[in-house]
Amino acid sequence: MAELPIAPVTRIVRNAGAERVSEDASQELARLLEAYGDKIARKAVSLARHAGRRTVKREDLIEAAE
């Protein structure tokens, strides 16, 4: 956890129409994105292994997110 930098996450909220964003709001969204990313990534790792690969590929992420 704590992998994503805060500034780009704040930009995602601004791009969505926010006039102002509190710092803990950005931190919360970063936390949510990492939790979601971890969930999808774990599925993708499992799908790659299932396919006999050590490399996680784009197709694994796409399948994992379905």
Place this chain on the structure above:
Amino acid sequence: MAELPIAPVTRIVRNAGAERVSEDASQELARLLEAYGDKIARKAVSLARHAGRRTVKREDLIEAAE
């Protein structure tokens, strides 16, 4: 879009157990995270406005993600 840097997204996949991660896999996960972040952020902006605020707060993100 294209807000999140790729290196931290690759680390999320490695932390989930990947031995190797193709570059387009990381780009795909970044795309998925931004799409999810945009969806949650739009809801949070709407909830902040509904509460009569111009500042998006942590509580808006939490409510938006439920």
